[in-house]
Amino acid sequence: MAEPKKLYIKTYGCQMNVYDSERMAEAMGGAGYTEVTRPEDADMILLNTCHIREKAAEKVYSELGRFRDLKEARPDLKIGVAGCVAQAEGAEIMRRQPLVDLVVGPQSYHRLPEMEAKVRAGGTALDTDFPEEDKFEKLARRPKAKRGPTAFLTVQEGCDKFCAFCVVPYTRGAEVSRPAARIIDEAKDLVERGVREITLLGQNVNAYHGTGPKGEDWTLARLIWALNEVDGLERIRFTTSHPNDMGEDLIEAHGACAKLMPYLHLPVQSGSDRILKRMNRSHTAEAYIRLIERIRAARPDLLLSGDFIVGFPEETEEDFQATLDLIEAVRYGQAYSFKYSTRPGTPAAERAQVDAKAASERLQRLQALLARQQREIQAEMVGRDVEVLFERAGRQPGQMVGKSQYLHAVHCLAPDAEIGDIARVRITGTAPNSLAGTLL
């Protein structure tokens, strides 16, 4: 038998890219590739890229430049660019970096094996279509290999919201939901392979409207209730949600569905109504706060996470203060915050930009507030009992590390426990990014 060819994949960006990289590796497995962890060992290098901010996109070119020596030493090494930079820049990538043999967008990677054959034969391959066929239907079933206790599962892709700063509607296309039966099958498959927690993914996951098994329209809540019935699956999460798609049934599920974890990532971006309007977010700060109140009424111990952009065009000190006020009102256990990055082709790119120094200074103040809230909420966990799903062994002998239902990393001594076990743990202390506990 021929020696298997070796594939090295590097993933940037969001969890959807992590999921896509797994599926690409599986698709290439069918074409005779096994995955390796170092680019030096590879016959093919694939960068799965992110276009969300300028820095993310530029990183791709500096990374590609680093492969020059490898390619000179081994001219049969093939280099591919996948993901959102591939979709946004297409053939331009090969012009700017001639080392690249293959460019494939996020909606066409089921065609990778054919594209690989083409580049092996000495050509180049480019595919940034939004094809009619569903890539998930075309991809081979996932192989039966054993895997860790947590997994991502993409249920929805694309975005119709067109926030004024964001490239996603252009790189990922319109909102599309996968049929419920296929998702449930894939979830069962993952559980058979050792998975106990599944995070459902979508750029707007709560906008999920998939076809149910009898042809009816299923919401995300309906899908979560169906997954709640899957034996062996212990935990369900989902990300990322949009405030405008937070349906009543999903709010109720947070209070009633046993396997749905009390954690919600619900980005708001800004606390200023003027800026929210200019961002095309189509909700006010007040509406967001009321929404959080309703969700917390259903699930009082919910831990909230969010995304914030500072220095959006025309943001004043007063607008920024409104964002700080919103954060104070909500209290986030976790959050991501970014300085606005101009993305060519998006409406906000044409507007008056905020002074870079002022934006950096605001980001620091915002992050200090978010860090304080995160610390306080962690400190409030001390003395409480949580359920921890062990994901890996810790550094000390007998130590295990896992996540609580609130997605806090927790470490404790559990010499008899195995990866994949769920244990009750009493929290005894906090560290900067984790909690310490003792097994009950």
Ligand code: SAH
């Ligand atoms: N669909 C999700 C977010 C997808 S992008 C949502 O609607 O919330 C992830 C995060 O990146 C966004 O929430 C936003 O905070 C940030 N982001 C997107 N475009 C950006 C830009 N041009 N500059 C800075 N941050 C940006």
Ligand code: SF4
């Ligand atoms: Fe981007 Fe807005 Fe869509 Fe989120 S909802 S992916 S921020 S356009």
Ligand code: F3S
């Ligand atoms: Fe980046 Fe594309 Fe995800 S731009 S954040 S990889 S959808």
